[in-house]
Amino acid sequence: MNGLPCRYYDGRTSTPREAEMTITADGNLIVAIDGIENREVHSLADVRIPHRIADTPRHVRLPGGASCEVRDNHALDAMQVRTESGRQPVGRRFERLLHRLDSTWRGAAAALAVTAAILLSFTKWGTPAVARLVVAATPPELEAVIGENLMTLFLQLDVLTPTEVDEGRQAEILRAFYEMKDDTGVEAAVLGFFSSARFGPNAFALPGGTVVITDELVELADNDEEIIAVLAHELGHVAGRHVLRRIAERSSMLVLWTAFTGDVSVAALSVLGPDQLLDQRYSRVAEREADRFAFEYLLGADISPTRLGELLRRLEGTHGAGGVPNWLASHQGADERARNAAEAAERAGGAEAIE
Numbered sequence: 091m092n093g094l095p096c097r098y099y100d101g102r103t104s105t106p107r108e109a110e111m112t113i114t115a116d117g118n119l120i121v122a123i124d125g126i127e128n129r130e131v132h133s134l135a136d137v138r139i140p141h142r143i144a145d146t147p148r149h150v151r152l153p154g155g156a157s158c159e160v161r162d163n164h165a166l167d168a169m170q171v172r173t174e175s176g177r178q179p180v181g182r183r184f185e186r187l188l189h190r191l192d193s194t195w196r197g198a199a200a201a202l203a204v205t206a207a208i209l210l211s212f213t214k215w216g217t218p219a220v221a222r223l224v225v226a227a228t229p230p231e232l233e234a235v236i237g238e239n240l241m242t243l244f245l246q247l248d249v250l251t252p253t254e255v256d257e258g259r260q261a262e263i264l265r266a267f268y269e270m271k272d273d274t275g276v277e278a279a280v281l282g283f284f285s286s287a288r289f290g291p292n293a294f295a296l297p298g299g300t301v302v303i304t305d306e307l308v309e310l311a312d313n314d315e316e317i318i319a320v321l322a323h324e325l326g327h328v329a330g331r332h333v334l335r336r337i338a339e340r341s342s343m344l345v346l347w348t349a350f351t352g353d354v355s356v357a358a359l360s361v362l363g364p365d366q367l368l369d370q371r372y373s374r375v376a377e378r379e380a381d382r383f384a385f386e387y388l389l390g391a392d393i394s395p396t397r398l399g400e401l402l403r404r405l406e407g408t409h410g411a412g413g414v415p416n417w418l419a420s421h422q423g424a425d426e427r428a429r430n431a432a433e434a435a436e437r438a439g440g441a442e443a444i445e
């Protein structure tokens with residue numbers, strides 16, 4: 091069988107099996123797992139292939155909780171293109187167009203410069219109200235390009251480096267993340283694991299829905315519920331499109347230019363630095379929104395919202411590495427947020443008692 095090599099996780103144990111997957115012309119995905127005679131056949135309609143994050147491995151999700159980890163992103167893209175050519179949904183066609191624009195850098199820059207110019211004239215007035223307009227006017231596809239550009243920058247600058255979190259552990263966390271995505275309907279979100287000496291124990295969202303969790307944070311967490319609580323909070327930022335709003339609120343032309351074009355050669359980058367590029371000191375309103383989103387999800391999943399507060403308290407002690415503020419813990423005091431979490435937990439407890 092000439093399939094695409096992958097690692098199969100059955101969704102129950104964390105041990106992977108070597109496998110190969112193929113997509114057939116009639117729209118099925120076939121997985122041949124080493125040592126198992128029967129092949130798994132799934133309709134492509136039931137399979138989720140996540141967006142590409144730079145060149146990190148992707149977990150193709152199968153119905154029933156299993157997944158295939160694919161490292162060869164080019165081959166996976168090619169496989170998708172072959173099957174979809176002819177009659178593809180508009181979303182996918184647009185995605186491919188963006189990808190093409192993105193690979194011909196000049197094309198991307200030209201297309202984006204127009205939008206950037208509009209944005210710049212807006213941000214001259216730089217009020218939150220205008221920022222909201224900008225967010226409303228930016229199509230999700232463009233937001234995704236901005237996110238990819240930032241990610242590329244972080245990788246080029248070695249601010250984010252390949253993760254060392256054990257693959258089984260990644261699969262466990264991913265499973266929880268996908269469950270959360272399904273329950274909350276935040277379709278655009280994807281999760282990436284990266285090590286970051288610079289950002290330390292941190293988690294953050296990029297425009298377009300990529301949520302990054304650092305190895306350092308995975309290590310710092312006492313239990314899975316704390317990790318889920320943090321991811322739920324970040325998902326809240328994705329749902330509210332807070333990152334783009336934050337970028338739009340900044341009046342710095344350089345930040346906008348860099349975010350839109352991914353042009354590292356901008357001389358001022360040496361002044362700007364990655365921390366300014368990803369300044370995630372959201373407004374209190376945004377933090378509260380993200381916390382509320384998280385609390386609601388956590389209560390539904392039978393996890394105490396206090397988990398978020400517990401991790402935040404521990405984070406506040408670390409202050410990130412190298413003096414970089416820890417976005418998760420900063421801006422709104424960990425104390426206040428921990429209190430909010432405790433109150434949310436109490437309210438839920440009270441409601442239960444009344445029922």
Ligand SMILES: [Zn+2]
Pocket residue numbers: 323327372377380417418
């Ligand atoms: Zn936040």
